[in-house]
Amino acid sequence: xxSVAPGYYLVLAGLMFTxxxxxxxxRRNAIVIFMFVELMLNAVNLIFVTFARMHGNVDGQxxxxxxxxxxxxxxxxxxxxxxxxxxxxxxxxxxxxxxxxW
Amino acid sequence: xxxxxxxxxxxxxxxLGASLAMLFSPNAVHVALFLVVAQVALALAFLLxxxxxxxxxxxxxxxxAIMVLFLFVxxxxxxxKREALIEPLRGQRQVAIGLGLLLAAEIxxxxxxxxxxxxxxxxxxxxxxxxxxxxxxxxxxxxxxxxRYLLPFEATSVLLVVAIVGVxxxxxxxxxxxxxxxxxxxxxxxxxxxxxxxxx
Amino acid sequence: xxLYRQCASCLPLTGGMIFSWFLNPGWLIAFPLLxxxxxxxxxxxxxxxxxxxxxxxxxxxxxxxxxxFGAQLGTAGSQRTAYVHLFDWISVGSFxxxxxxxxxxxxxxxxxxxxxxxxxxxxxxIGYMEGDPRYPRxxxxxxxxxxLMLTLVLAGNLLLLYVGWEGVGLCSFLLIGFWFERAxxxxxxxxxxxxxxxxxxxxxxxxxxxxxxASTLSIPVINALAGPAPPGPAALLHQPLTTGIATVASLLLxxxxxxxxxxxxxxIWLPDAMEGPTPVSALIHAATMVTAGxxxxxxxxxxxxxxxxLTVVAxxxxxxALWAALMACFExxxxxxxxxxxxxxxxxxxxANGVQGYSAAMFHxxxxxxxxxxxxxxxxxxxxxxxGETDMRKMGGLRKAMPITGYTFLVGWLAISxxxxxxxxxxxxxxxxxAWHQGQYALWAIGVxxxxxxxxxxxxxxFRVFEGPLLVPDGVEVHDGRVHDAPITMVIALVPLxxxxxxxxxxNLPPSLTLEHFLEPVVGRSEVPAGLTPWFLASLAxxxxxxxxxxxxxxxxxxxxxxxxxxxxPRLRIPIAAAANKFYVDELYGRAIVLPGxxxxxxxxxxxxxxxxxxxxxxxxxLIAAISDRVRRVQSGYVRNYAATFLLGVVVLFSxxxxxxxTG
Numbered sequence: 033x034x035s036v037a038p039g040y041y042l043v044l045a046g047l048m049f050t051x052x053x054x055x056x057x058x059r060r061n062a063i064v065i066f067m068f069v070e071l072m073l074n075a076v077n078l079i080f081v082t083f084a085r086m087h088g089n090v091d092g093q094x095x096x097x098x099x100x101x102x103x104x105x106x107x108x109x110x111x112x113x114x115x116x117x118x119x120x121x122x123x124x125x126x127x128x129x130x131x132x133x134w
Numbered sequence: 135x136x137x138x139x140x141x142x143x144x145x146x147x148x149x150l151g152a153s154l155a156m157l158f159s160p161n162a163v164h165v166a167l168f169l170v171v172a173q174v175a176l177a178l179a180f181l182l183x184x185x186x187x188x189x190x191x192x193x194x195x196x197x198x199a200i201m202v203l204f205l206f207v208x209x210x211x212x213x214x215k216r217e218a219l220i221e222p223l224r225g226q227r228q229v230a231i232g233l234g235l236l237l238a239a240e241i242x243x244x245x246x247x248x249x250x251x252x253x254x255x256x257x258x259x260x261x262x263x264x265x266x267x268x269x270x271x272x273x274x275x276x277x278x279x280x281x282r283y284l285l286p287f288e289a290t291s292v293l294l295v296v297a298i299v300g301v302x303x304x305x306x307x308x309x310x311x312x313x314x315x316x317x318x319x320x321x322x323x324x325x326x327x328x329x330x331x332x333x334x
Numbered sequence: 335x336x337l338y339r340q341c342a343s344c345l346p347l348t349g350g351m352i353f354s355w356f357l358n359p360g361w362l363i364a365f366p367l368l369x370x371x372x373x374x375x376x377x378x379x380x381x382x383x384x385x386x387x388x389x390x391x392x393x394x395x396x397x398x399x400x401x402x403f404g405a406q407l408g409t410a411g412s413q414r415t416a417y418v419h420l421f422d423w424i425s426v427g428s429f430x431x432x433x434x435x436x437x438x439x440x441x442x443x444x445x446x447x448x449x450x451x452x453x454x455x456x457x458x459x460i461g462y463m464e465g466d467p468r469y470p471r472x473x474x475x476x477x478x479x480x481x482l483m484l485t486l487v488l489a490g491n492l493l494l495l496y497v498g499w500e501g502v503g504l505c506s507f508l509l510i511g512f513w514f515e516r517a518x519x520x521x522x523x524x525x526x527x528x529x530x531x532x533x534x535x536x537x538x539x540x541x542x543x544x545x546x547x548a549s550t551l552s553i554p555v556i557n558a559l560a561g562p563a564p565p566g567p568a569a570l571l572h573q574p575l576t577t578g579i580a581t582v583a584s585l586l587l588x589x590x591x592x593x594x595x596x597x598x599x600x601x602i603w604l605p606d607a608m609e610g611p612t613p614v615s616a617l618i619h620a621a622t623m624v625t626a627g628x629x630x631x632x633x634x635x636x637x638x639x640x641x642x643x644l645t646v647v648a649x650x651x652x653x654x655a656l657w658a659a660l661m662a663c664f665e666x667x668x669x670x671x672x673x674x675x676x677x678x679x680x681x682x683x684x685x686a687n688g689v690q691g692y693s694a695a696m697f698h699x700x701x702x703x704x705x706x707x708x709x710x711x712x713x714x715x716x717x718x719x720x721x722g723e724t725d726m727r728k729m730g731g732l733r734k735a736m737p738i739t740g741y742t743f744l745v746g747w748l749a750i751s752x753x754x755x756x757x758x759x760x761x762x763x764x765x766x767x768x769a770w771h772q773g774q775y776a777l778w779a780i781g782v783x784x785x786x787x788x789x790x791x792x793x794x795x796x797f798r799v800f801e802g803p804l805l806v807p808d809g810v811e812v813h814d815g816r817v818h819d820a821p822i823t824m825v826i827a828l829v830p831l832x833x834x835x836x837x838x839x840x841x842n843l844p845p846s847l848t849l850e851h852f853l854e855p856v857v858g859r860s861e862v863p864a865g866l867t868p869w870f871l872a873s874l875a876x877x878x879x880x881x882x883x884x885x886x887x888x889x890x891x892x893x894x895x896x897x898x899x900x901x902x903x904p905r906l907r908i909p910i911a912a913a914a915n916k917f918y919v920d921e922l923y924g925r926a927i928v929l930p931g932x933x934x935x936x937x938x939x940x941x942x943x944x945x946x947x948x949x950x951x952x953x954x955x956x957l958i959a960a961i962s963d964r965v966r967r968v969q970s971g972y973v974r975n976y977a978a979t980f981l982l983g984v985v986v987l988f989s990x991x992x993x994x995x996x997t998g
Contacts, residue, residue, distance in 0.1 A: 035138050035182065035183070035259050038183075038258075038901050039245055039246055041179060041183065042245040043245055043246070044146055044149060044240075046155075046238065046241035046242060047150060047238055048149060048150070048172070049158070050234050050237050050241065051150075051153040051234075053230075053237065054152075054157065054231060054234035056977055057226065057229070057230035057974055057977050057978050057981065058221075058226070058227055058974075059274070060217055060218075060222075063211070064162050065149045066166055067156070067166060067225060069206060070169065070196075070200065070204075071153060071156065071172065074173055074176050074196070076182060077180075077188075077192070078180075081179070081180050081188060084185065085185075085258050085259055085262050086186060086252070087254060088259070088260070088262050089260055090185075090262075090271070090274045090275050091278065093188045093271075093275060094267070094275060094278055094283055096185070096188045096191075097187075097188065097191065097279070097286050097292055098283075098286060100188075101290045101293070103196070104199065104200055104297075105293050105294055105296075105297035106297075107200050107204070108203070108301050109297050110219070110306070111204070111207045112300075112301045112304040112305050113304065114207070115210065115211070116267065116304060118211050119211075124211055124212075126972075126973050126974065127218060127223070127972055129971075129973070130970070131970055131971060132969075132971050133970055133971025133972075134969045134970075223970075223972055223974060226974055230978060230981070233978070234981075236985050237981065237984065237988065240985065240988045240989060240992050243992055243995070244991055249993045312395060
């Protein structure tokens with residue numbers, strides 16, 4: 033069947049990536065920020081798959097596989113850290129940790 | 135208007151909509167759930183592009199495991215905390231939105247202008263379909279994964295072990311602040327963990 | 335220019351080369367220099383022996399000077415010049431200056447004066463400076479001065495001469511301000527040095543002019559270039575100096591001499607220099623350093639004669655002589671009277687130089703050294719006995735109270751007043767005769783007038799201090815009409831000088847004119863009038879001198895002198911007040927030069943330097959501090975701000991891609 037041109041997928045990925053970036057900048061809850069980071073990773077996965085299709089081989093998909101694994105490890109450790117910090121300060125607000133300033 | 139285009143359109147709207155909804159939800163659980171929706175939509179996009187194995191992985195690992203982990207942590211820290219709408223940092227919101235729009239425009243422009251510069255043509259989809267027919271998507275991935283990309287594969291396994299060990303270290307329960315710096319009581323875990331701790 | 339140089343380091347005088355290493359004129363400088371160095375480093379350990387050491391070394395130089403003089407007499411007149419090259423001093427590209435010494439008749443005269451009178455004064459100082467806490471240091475400075483003065487005298491090139499010139503200025507500063515705890519002394523030392531500096535600056539410019547014009551700094555070469563071309567093949571190499579250059583250069587050099595030899599307009603330091611110890615005044619400010627200018631003009635006489643500078647020299651000399659004599663008439667400080675007298679007599683010497691009577695100038699230099707040093711040492715003895723008093727109004731009748739000092743001072747007084755047959759009569763007469771013979775009748779008249787004034791003020795000094803009833807300041811002990819006279823070390827110096835002041839005229843008695851003929855090969859023949867005219871002129875000068883003495887006698891010796899003075903003064907009130915206040919020259923200089931200078935210095939220090947430059951430097955620092963104070967607020971501590979910065983960077987980098995895509 034006729035498929036959609038890969039450019040559109042790339043545009044979608046770019047938009048989702050941008051939304052992820054804006055989200056990291058705008059939100060204050062540490063876990064929410066982390067989820068936006070995951071959103072960015074997802075957008076990147078879409079880009080890899082699209083390029084795999086453009087090249088006509090599965091190398092891009094293997095890369096997606098690796099991204100997935102690394103994201104998993106990263107989420108694990110990251111959430112553990114956030115958990116610890118948030119428990120100490122009784123708040124998950126990233127604006128609260130601002131002592132390393134001028 | 136073929137089926138592919140309609141499906142793409144729906145997928146596009148859902149993915150983008152879920153992302154935007156993430157941006158505007160004050161509740162963390164809502165944000166997580168919208169992310170799940172976005173990830174499912176992306177899985178659909180993977181399917182449309184002939185990445186069947188990765189689509190399954192997306193659902194199982196990402197939407198199924200990672201997001202569950204997120205939800206666990208949100209629950210631990212308080213599920214009904216709502217983020218205040220006012221922005222304490224001056225100008226942060228404006229800068230973010232401004233730069234975000236700029237970035238989106240730049241990416242779109244680059245993609246639409248530059249994608250044909252790669253010189254890949256339209257043969258890619260056909261080739262991929264051919265591979266998926268014979269020997270099939272999973273087999274093709276497996277063949278590459280365990281030959282050319284074996285080293286990264288092993289490395290990721292080490293990475294996972296490291297992550298697990300690290301989290302175990304991090305997440306032990308500590309009663310007092312001083313306990314952060316003290317080793318655990320000898321009655322507790324077994325020797326290997328103790329040895330590991332001393333090595334650290 | 336090797337035709338004009340003999341580069342062998344031996345004198346063509348002695349019998350053989352065997353003795354030449356000792357008969358090297360360099361030793362003349364080396365002995366006192368050695369003394370200075372030893373006393374500088376080991377002064378404390380040498381202690382009381384310092385005086386003997388210093389005097390001994392300078393005495394050694396004097397002996398060597400006599401030997402060299404004897405050697406000179408043993409050779410023919412035209413070959414009495416020796417050029418000694420001690421070592422290569424400066425060698426930069428094509429600019430070469432060596433440490434070259436020139437010993438000829440002119441230099442030997444100066445050498446004998448410096449070492450001879452110098453040794454006597456060193457011996458005198460042993461007694462005078464006894465008990466001073468910095469006794470070794472004093473002799474170190476004296477020896478250093480002697481070494482540098484000899485460098486100046488013996489120098490074969492202008493640069494070495496300048497070293498000596500500046501060096502003696504430095505020693506003058508050190509010695510005037512020897513008792514630097516006294517503000518007056520240190521101020522006087524500063525004044526001397528600064529005024530000298532002005533002159534030295536002009537001197538240096540003169541050296542530059544000559545270096546450029548003559549391409550050499552060697553004195554014999556410059557003199558040869560300024561003179562007529564020699565006969566024979568050497569004429570090809572002779573590129574004469576132009577009269578313009580010669581005038582400019584000699585005027586600049588003479589400007590330096592006005593500073594060093596205290597002529598108008600830079601004489602103001604010499605009276606204040608009397609704050610130094612009296613031996614210093616005797617040696618430096620009477621006999622030797624101040625005569626350096628006279629020597630320099632005589633040394634470079636061909637250069638001066640080529641240009642038109644000699645008129646300036648003569649007139650400044652004459653006017654200074656008169657000017658200083660006027661001021662001396664109303665001074666009460668005995669040393670200051672002697673100081674103004676020195677300035678006046680130096681004016682005579684320059685007058686002589688200006689009318690090309692170089693040997694007359696040198697003759698007067700020598701006799702003046704004798705009697706002026708004598709009188710300074712005598713004044714020192716008086717001060718020594720009277721607990722440092724210098725005001726002549728508080729002294730009287732000291733000849734009977736201090737016989738040795740009194741009688742020697744009497745000799746000096748008669749000599750300077752030009753009384754026949756003492757030394758001063760002959761030398762002053764030689765100058766006046768030269769002036770008359772050159773047709774400079776105005777200068778002659780000034781000379782005679784000054785002679786009258788000289789006799790007047792010296793007689794005034796003598797009569798008030800040494801004659802009349804005994805008068806001593808409070809606190810001085812008198813033992814049956816006698817005051818504590820000079821100790822033996824001081825007497826040893828006074829008596830020889832007195833003797834020389836009496837017989838010094840023999841040096842250049844007409845008609846034999848020994849000194850004149852001795853110096854002839856160097857400074858040229860100066861026409862001396864023959865026949866009755868010189869005797870007539872001489873008697874006129876003698877009459878003037880005697881008149882001066884007579885006037886002083888009337889006003890100061892006779893019992894009714896007081897009333898005569900009281901009657902005379904109101905009539906001449908204004909000129910007397912002007913002269914008594916040194917014609918307000920110091921005040922004029924202060925207003926015109928010193929105050930603007932201070933204002934400029936203050937402006938430079940406080941506005942230009944403190945506010946301008948420091949402001950610039952500190953301002954830069956302050957600016958950076960202010961900038962960083964603003965910029966550091968970027969580090970807000972909020973992670974989200976930092977993330978925004980990341981995004982900004984990403985957008986900027988991406989825009990590069992976009993631009994490249996857009997432009998193809």
